[in-house]
Every structure is written in structure tokens, then in C-alpha cells.
Amino acid sequence: MKKNKLxxxxxxxxxxxxxxxxxxxxxxxxxxLWIVAASLSTSPEIMKGEALKFATGFHFENYVRAWTTNNxxxxxxxxxxxxxxxMIGSVLxxxxxxxxxxxxxxxGNLVIRSSFITAMSxxxxxxxxxxxxxxxxxxxxxxxxxxxLLYIGMQIPYTTTFLMTFFAGLSRSYExxxxxxxxxxxxxxxxxxxxxxxxxxxxxxxxxxMNIWNEYxxxxxxxxxxxxxxxxxxxxxxxxxxxxxxDWGGLFAAVVIVFMPTLLLFIFLSRTxxxxxxxxxxxx
Amino acid sequence: xxxxxxxxxCFLTPALLFFLLTFLYPxxxxxLMSFFSVEAVNDPMDLWEFVGISNFVDLMNTSVFxxxxxxxxxxxxxxxxxxxGIALLFAAILTSGVVGKSVYRAIIYIPNIINAxxxxxxxxxxxxxxxxxxxxxxxxxxxxxxLAMTDYMNGEIKFYSLLAAFCFGSVGYxxxxxxxxxxxxxxxxxxxxxxxxxxxxxxxxxxxxxLLKGVFKTCVTFWTVSVVGxxxxxxxxxxxxxxxxxxxxxxxxxxNVTFGTVGSTQRDGGLGAAVGVIMALVVMLVFxxxxxxxxxDDLEL
Numbered sequence: 001m002k003k004n005k006l007x008x009x010x011x012x013x014x015x016x017x018x019x020x021x022x023x024x025x026x027x028x029x030x031x032x033l034w035i036v037a038a039s040l041s042t043s044p045e046i047m048k049g050e051a052l053k054f055a056t057g058f059h060f061e062n063y064v065r066a067w068t069t070n071n072x073x074x075x076x077x078x079x080x081x082x083x084x085x086x087m088i089g090s091v092l093x094x095x096x097x098x099x100x101x102x103x104x105x106x107x108g109n110l111v112i113r114s115s116f117i118t119a120m121s122x123x124x125x126x127x128x129x130x131x132x133x134x135x136x137x138x139x140x141x142x143x144x145x146x147x148x149l150l151y152i153g154m155q156i157p158y159t160t161t162f163l164m165t166f167f168a169g170l171s172r173s174y175e176x177x178x179x180x181x182x183x184x185x186x187x188x189x190x191x192x193x194x195x196x197x198x199x200x201x202x203x204x205x206x207x208x209x210m211n212i213w214n215e216y217x218x219x220x221x222x223x224x225x226x227x228x229x230x231x232x233x234x235x236x237x238x239x240x241x242x243x244x245x246x247d248w249g250g251l252f253a254a255v256v257i258v259f260m261p262t263l264l265l266f267i268f269l270s271r272t273x274x275x276x277x278x279x280x281x282x283x284x
Numbered sequence: 285x286x287x288x289x290x291x292x293x294c295f296l297t298p299a300l301l302f303f304l305l306t307f308l309y310p311x312x313x314x315x316l317m318s319f320f321s322v323e324a325v326n327d328p329m330d331l332w333e334f335v336g337i338s339n340f341v342d343l344m345n346t347s348v349f350x351x352x353x354x355x356x357x358x359x360x361x362x363x364x365x366x367x368x369g370i371a372l373l374f375a376a377i378l379t380s381g382v383v384g385k386s387v388y389r390a391i392i393y394i395p396n397i398i399n400a401x402x403x404x405x406x407x408x409x410x411x412x413x414x415x416x417x418x419x420x421x422x423x424x425x426x427x428x429x430x431l432a433m434t435d436y437m438n439g440e441i442k443f444y445s446l447l448a449a450f451c452f453g454s455v456g457y458x459x460x461x462x463x464x465x466x467x468x469x470x471x472x473x474x475x476x477x478x479x480x481x482x483x484x485x486x487x488x489x490x491x492x493x494x495l496l497k498g499v500f501k502t503c504v505t506f507w508t509v510s511v512v513g514x515x516x517x518x519x520x521x522x523x524x525x526x527x528x529x530x531x532x533x534x535x536x537x538x539x540n541v542t543f544g545t546v547g548s549t550q551r552d553g554g555l556g557a558a559v560g561v562i563m564a565l566v567v568m569l570v571f572x573x574x575x576x577x578x579x580x581d582d583l584e585l
Contacts, residue, residue, distance in 0.1 A: 106292055270386075271386075273397075
């Protein structure tokens with residue numbers, strides 16, 4: 001009882017802190033909730049500022065309209081394809097590299113490590129022009145493959161650096177035991193070491209998925225037609241169309257569809273995600 | 285050992301190949317390109333015409349680019365002070381033992397995981413909306429009718445409405461970095477300070493801040509990288525146009541010059557490359573200055 005009172009007193013002394021952070025959080029929550037509410041209201045209701053009243057019930061047809069007429073379905077599927085393939089691709093390519101870099105001493109190891117770290121702060125603006133001409137010359141522009149390849153490439157420095165710390169933390173006794181049993185080193189990696197690094201791989205996969213889902217610039221440059229657009233670009237085109245149609249409900253439904261996947265991932269995995277940012281990860 | 289060599293080569297090659305094609309080659313080519321006059325980005329090299337540093341000179345004399353650089357500087361300096369300040373404040377509050385820390389932390393971080401187009405759509409079409417927006421409704425409720433009529437998307441205030449929305453979304457990430465920095469400071473330092481009679485604020489000023497120097501350096505570098513990459517927000521704020529002077533940034537300018545959708549500007553790949561090089565130099569410069577100013581302490585955070 002006394003302990004509880006002490007606890008309460010301590011929280012009371014932290015009240016100004018609670019207040020400051022609380023107002024900020026309240027603003028964020030109101031914003032998100034209002035958008036969801038508006039996505040279920042009719043456009044006249046939204047215009048009158050009565051999105052939270054639901055006087056005419058919930059209008060799920062906004063979502064149907066956004067998904068079909070506004071073509072969000074296509075952009076959604078594109079982004080899903082880009083995010084999932086590039087997420088898997090970058091791990092398959094980075095994990096072996098990370099393992100080798102973490103485990104073996106060889107000429108160039110340090111150079112490769114520091115190049116990867118430097119690459120993480122290279123502005124996209126610096127690399128996009130040659131990539132564009134490269135894609136044109138390889139006759140790949142206008143296809144989905146070029147975006148997938150680029151997304152894989154963009155994630156490799158970060159993914160490798162992140163996984164390196166994970167492999168470095170694994171005990172060498174696993175490999176020694178495997179070697180005694182006659183397992184060749186490469187097989188040891190795929191069968192024993194890779195599964196052991198699973199927590200790191202899961203974290204880095206979530207990051208890569210979210211990064212690619214939210215990517216805008218490369219998609220703008222390389223998705224030349226609507227059929228290759230990602231959700232960010234697609235949402236922007238919905239926004240432009242809305243200027244003429246006045247379909248606010250559909251617009252907000254499209255916004256919700258676009259942010260829902262990453263928001264759900266974050267809600268369910270926030271501990272992993274936040275842990276990943278603050279421990280080994282350096283990129284948001 | 286020989287076996288290892290084969291394994292090292294097999295495991296590294298794919299990653300290095302990607303790195304070569306998506307980073308190393310493009311960086312070199314952009315640097316080279318910035319010294320040439322290149323009409324279309326995908327022109328082969330033999331169509332390039334060497335012009336020395338004239339691309340850079342031209343840029344410096346272009347008023348649009350000057351405006352873009354000033355906008356970027358304003359975002360960097362003003363936004364940087366605001367974002368890092370709020371992030372540090374929040375980090376200090378959340379590590380002071382408040383109940384519900386992880387909930388607060390998660391909610392503050394949410395804007396970072398939402399697609400920037402979705403995020404700015406919410407700001408423009410809800411928060412800043414003149415008819416039914418959050419700020420409009422709020423000011424109406426408290427009776428500030430004059431304030432409620434503010435048009436956030438026009439005139440002088442437009443840049444600041446953009447800056448506020450961008451800063452709001454950036455705080456969470458830097459807060460997390462500061463928090464992990466604070467949490468790595470050994471607790472017994474605070475305990476002995478408390479015994480010596482130093483209050484919380486004094487402890488923050490004399491212990492936390494000095495020990496966060498390294499973290500601060502990291503934050504400034506990351507902030508610079510994110511400001512140099514300032515693109516989507518600017519495009520959203522100038523929509524339906526692709527750019528507009530009040531919110532243009534070098535990145536947007538580069539996009540206009542090289543992929544030229546705007547009628548008036550002539551396409552010039554070399555000029556665009558020069559913008560890229562300048563931006564990379566900016567990042568390097570900030571990094572260099574931070575390294576000079578703040579020496580890493582023994583306490584690596």
C-alpha cells in the first residue's frame with residue numbers, strides 16, 4: 001500500500017513530462033483515428049466536419065471504390081511484390097556476405113565494411129542518374145524487374161552491416177562441431193548458422209519491407225507507367241484525381257489502405273522493430 | 285584455408301556485384317558527368333561534351349537553385365534545432381521512469397513507419413484543411429476565429445506548414461537514438477549524483493548531455509542525410525505542380541532539370557549530376573565538421 005503511494009507520488013512529480021509527451025501522442029492518435037473515421041464517411045459528411053458522427057452509418061463502399069475504381073489494388077499488389085521479393089533477395093545475398101565478413105580475416109575485409117557503411121549515407125540524388133541510363137541500356141526500363149533489382153541493391157549495405165553484428169555474436173563452437181562431423185563450411189552456413197541468426201534476419205526483413213513499401217523516388221523514376229507504380233506514387237495519382245471528383249471518402253480510404261500494412265506490422269512487432277533500431281541498426 | 289578462400293569468394297561476389305552496380309559505378313559516373321554537358325541522362329559517353337566546372341558555376345548563378353539551397357539550409361538548421369531539441373526532450377522524459385514508456389515511445393515513432401505520401405496527405409487534407417481540418421476545428425472551438433481562418437497552404441506560411449509536418453514525423457527516430465544513448469549511461473553515476481544532492485535537471489545538464497556528445501554527432505549526420513533527401517514532402521506541398529519556389533529543394537530541382545517535366549527548364553543531365561555532387565559534398569562537409577568539433581570520448585555509445 002505504502003509502496004503504491006510512493007509510486008503514485010513519483011509519477012505525480014513526473015506529471016509535466018506526462019503532459020508534454022501525452023499531448024504529442026494524443027495529436028498523433030486523433031489524426032490517425034480521424035482519417036480512419038473519414039474513410040468510413042461520405043464526402044458531404046466530411047466537408048461538414050461531421051466525420052466522427054457516422055450519421056448515415058459506416059460506408060465501407062469507400063474502400064471498395066478506392067480499391068477498384070481508384071486502382072489502389074494494382075499499386076498495392078505492385079508494392080507487395082517489390083517489398084517481398086526485394087526483402088528476400090537482399091537477405092539471400094547479404095547474409096552470406098555478412099557471415100564471411102564477420103568470420104574471416106582477409107585482405108579487403110575492412111575496406112568492404114567501411115564502403116558499405118559509407119554507402120548508407122550516400123544521397124540517392126548522387127546515384128540515380130547513372131542507374132537510369134544503365135537501366136535504359138540494359139533494356140530494362142519500364143519493367144518491374146529493374147525496380148526489384150534496384151531495391152535489392154539499395155538494401156544490401158544496410159542488410160549486410162546489420163547481419164554482420166549478428167553473426168559476430170554467434171559462438172564459433174557451432175562451426176567447430178559441424179567441421180568435426182564432416183560438414184563442409186558452406187553447408188554449415190546454410191544449415192546451421194543461417195537459422196541461428198533468425199532473430200536478426202527477421203528484424204532486418206521487417207525493416208527492408210517497410211523501407212521498400214514506403215519508397216517513393218526510385219519508383220517515380222523507374223515505374224514509367226501506371227502498371228508498375230508503387231503505393232506512394234499511386235496514392236499521389238489518386239490525390240490528383242480527387243481534385244476533380246471530390247471523392248474525399250475514397251481518398252481517405254486509399255490513405256488507410258496504404259499505411260495499414262506497415263502500421264499493422266509495427267503494432268504487432270513494435271518491440272522487435274524498436275529494438276532493432278536502437279541496437280545494431282542505424283537506419284530508420 | 286584454401287577451402288575458406290573459395291567460400292569467401294562465393295559468398296561475397298553477389299553482394300559486391302550489386303554494390304558495384306548500384307553504388308560504386310553510379311557514384312563515379314555521376315562525378316564524371318558533373319564535368320560534362322549531357323543533354324539526356326541516358327546519352328552514351330561519346331555524346332558528352334567536357335565543360336570543366338561550368339556546371340557548378342552555372343548552378344551557383346541560377347536563382348532557382350539558390351532558393352533551393354536556402355530552403356534546404358532553413359530546413360536543416362531550423363528543423364534540426366526543433367527535431368533534435370524535441371527528440372532530446374522526449375528521450376529525457378521517457379527515460380525518467382514514466383509509466384507507459386513503451387506505449388508513448390511506440391506512438392511517437394508511428395509517423396516514421398507511415399508512407400510519406402500518406403502522411404503528407406493526412407497533413408494537407410486533414411490537419412491543415414481550411415473547412416474541416418484539425419487546426420481549424422480546434423481554433424473554432426476555443427473561439428480564435430481569426431486563427432481558424434489561416435490558410436496553411438498559401439503564402440509565406442506554406443514553407444513553415446511543410447517544415448512543421450516534416451519535423452513532426454522525424455522526431456520519433458531521433459528520440460529512439462537519444463533514448464538508447466541515455467540508457468547506456470551507467471545508472472550508478474546518477475545514483476551517486478543524487479546522493480551528492482544534484483537534482484534531475486542538474487543531472488541532465490552535467491551528466492547526460494556531456495555523455496551524449498557522440499550520439500548527438502550521429503544524429504546530426506543522419507539529420508543531414510535526411511534533409512538532403514528531402515523530396516516527397518516538397519512535391520506533395522507543391523502539388524498539383526511538380527515544384528514551386530517556396531518549397532523547392534535541390535533534390536526537386538535536380539529532378540526537374542534532368543527528368544524535366546516542367547516546360548521552361550531545359551533538360552541537362554550534367555547540371556543534375558552537379559547538384560548530386562554538391563549534395564554529397566554537403567553531407568561529407570557536415571560529417572567532417574562534426575568529427576572535428578566533437579571528439580569521440582572513451583565512453584563509446
